[in-house]
Amino acid sequence: GAPGVINGLTCGAGMPYRLSDIAIKYGIPYYPIVSSGRAFNALWRRAYSKAPELLGGVVYEDPWRAGGHNGLSNTENPLHPEDPFPRVLELRRVMRQYGLDETPIIMAGGVWALEDWQDWIGNPDLGPIAFQFGTRPLLTKESPIPEAWKRRLLTLKKGDVYLNRFSPTGFYSSAVNNSFMHDLRGRSERQVAYSPEATAELDASYGVGARKREVFVSSTDRQHIAGWEAAGFTEALRTPDDTLVFVTPDSAREILADQTNCMGCLSACKFSNWMQREPYTNGQKADPRSFCIQKTLQTIAHAPNDEHADDVVDHNLMFGGTNAWRFGTDPFYANGFVPTVGQLVERILTGR
Structure with missing residues (x-):
């Protein structure tokens, strides 16, 4: 119903095996979301190997740092976050087994400023790497969330966002x-x-x-x-x-x-x-x-x-990445400043 408008498909919250089938049907790239190399390996072997040319990138969503529903497995401790670098390195190792050396990995969850990721950018062990900013765009002029939500973001302290298992999804x-x-x-x-x-x-x-x-x-x-x-x-x-x-x-x-x-x-x-x-x-x-x-x-x-x-x-569910507390400490947001999307992108491109 939207020919020429959709540039790519993404899907998470589980094991999206059918994502490649949809991509094949409409001839557009797909970007699966995974939280481990093991998950990608299972997806590739069962489904994605049928459409390697359409795999535009793989989103690694850190299960301890991303906002919303996260892909923690039963073997991972929600109270003890793991360093994302070796986990993404393992994801790249799995991808290289299948000839996906140049397929970008998109780091998602806990991404605030590019200066925090200098050791990742241009790292030959990781290969092509990109970064997804999910939390910072919440606090922009164009963001559709209510003004009260935006005000609350500016007051958060470290530790005010935490993992829980109350969701009816089971995640x-x-x-x-x-x-x-x-x-x-x-x-x-x-x-x-x-x-x-x-x-x-x-x-x-x-x-x-x-x-x-x-x-x-x-x-x-x-x-x-x-x-x-x-x-x-x-x-x-x-x-x-x-x-x-x-x-x-x-x-x-x-x-x-x-x-x-x-x-x-x-x-x-x-x-x-x-x-x-x-x-x-x-x-x-x-x-x-x-x-x-x-x-x-x-x-x-x-x-x-x-x-x-x-x-x-x-009194309602307020999703957020664990880095949301940085709104209150980042000088960019001093005195309650709320940027436009354009101003935010300019700021991100400075590395800060």
Whole structure:
């Protein structure tokens, strides 16, 4: 529907095997996003070897530094970021096995200034290298994010953006540690194991819901529950892991309403247990420790520019790369300066 307008295809968030098929169909380059040489190797062997001439470049998205959903594997520790250089070097080694010596690698995630990457540029071991700026363009005149989001970027401190696994996609994601994230952490922290029948460890009776259906928790957790209820967290919601999480009545109503109003935006959703194929459910309980991602992303993207805007930004998912705190320390943004895209590009070309 857009002949001559599309210059290339890119896709991440998983293993985009079909990307090369789409590129072949329309005769345009493709730029897969990977987070390791191992991932690219699997993609090449299964699919991309059919279209080597259309492979325009490979985006290495650092799973610890990029904003949004990241490709951390089960063998990688989210709390211990790895140096990207040896990982990209391994990616190039894999690519060279397939004759892709001159295919550019595009470094994404944690890229702020080109002067930070001097050892990469022109390095023969890495080969052709380019850099993707994902965070800095957020804070430009033309950026469509709300003004309250832009103001918040200028106040971030180091460590204010962190990896979490609350997303209904099941992926780790990188977001600003605001009240929205505090609430999600609180749900998981106010969590106890339960059983429908008494066991040696779960021997204390507790009534769940309006009908006070009896379940059993540990004696120690029964004391924790009493404390949470005294603080207003009186509603117990079941999780797929046979645990109860405790939230306020208002929060419980919002969670249940969001689950009921699911629009099926994901092929499989932890929060609502939706699945696109029959039987249209993954067979698991909906997980109240997660959230409706479509609702929160739509809400923050369209936050009104009024007196409530800052609250809207603080109470919704605010994706960001881990380097977003540098807005507050980079002299380019002193006194709240917000550049145009043109001014930003000029700044980037200076290396700073």
